[in-house]
Amino acid sequence: QVQLVESGGGLVQAGGSLRLSCAASGRAFSGAAMGWFRQAPGKEREFVAAIIRSGGSTYYADSVKGRFTILRDNAKNTVYLQMSSLKAEDTAVYYCAADVDDSGGNYYWGARYDYWGQGTQVTVSS
Numbered sequence: 001q002v003q004l005v006e007s008g009g010g011l012v013q014a015g016g017s018l019r020l021s022c023a024a025s026g027r028a029f030s031g032a033a034m035g036w037f038r039q040a041p042g043k044e045r046e047f048v049a050a051i052i053r054s055g056g057s058t059y060y061a062d063s064v065k066g067r068f069t070i071l072r073d074n075a076k077n078t079v080y081l082q083m084s085s086l087k088a089e090d091t092a093v094y095y096c097a098a099d100v101d102d103s104g105g106n107y108y109w110g111a112r113y114d115y116w117g118q119g120t121q122v123t124v125s126s
Helices: 027-031
Strands: 004-007 010-013 018-024 033-039 046-051 058-060 068-073 078-083 092-099 120-125
Touching (some): 018 033, 018 092, 018 120, 033 068, 033 078, 046 068, 058 068
Parallel strands (some): 010 120
Antiparallel strands (some): 018 078, 046 058
């Protein structure tokens, strides 16, 4: 069992920055691939970023490449999403997710993730 708790969301002006954190409970964290997804009102959930269990590879949606960075600290059981140059279209609830068996493949696919956090709201004002 893995519990995920996101934090760090809030209201920011366009062009600003935020860092989201996702704290995980349980020993499975170090072996898990971690992902960030987001869902805006009236839209489907979409992939944002992912990081493999070692932290050696990362993946990003085209819409956030060059602006967002995903990082993990296995000693702290925490994954981060550093967001910069924020745009109004980044407004959404952001969720972190864990794939405890990280067997490679498609990290963009939400269904591969076993556990999800409750989400944190990010609002970017233009």
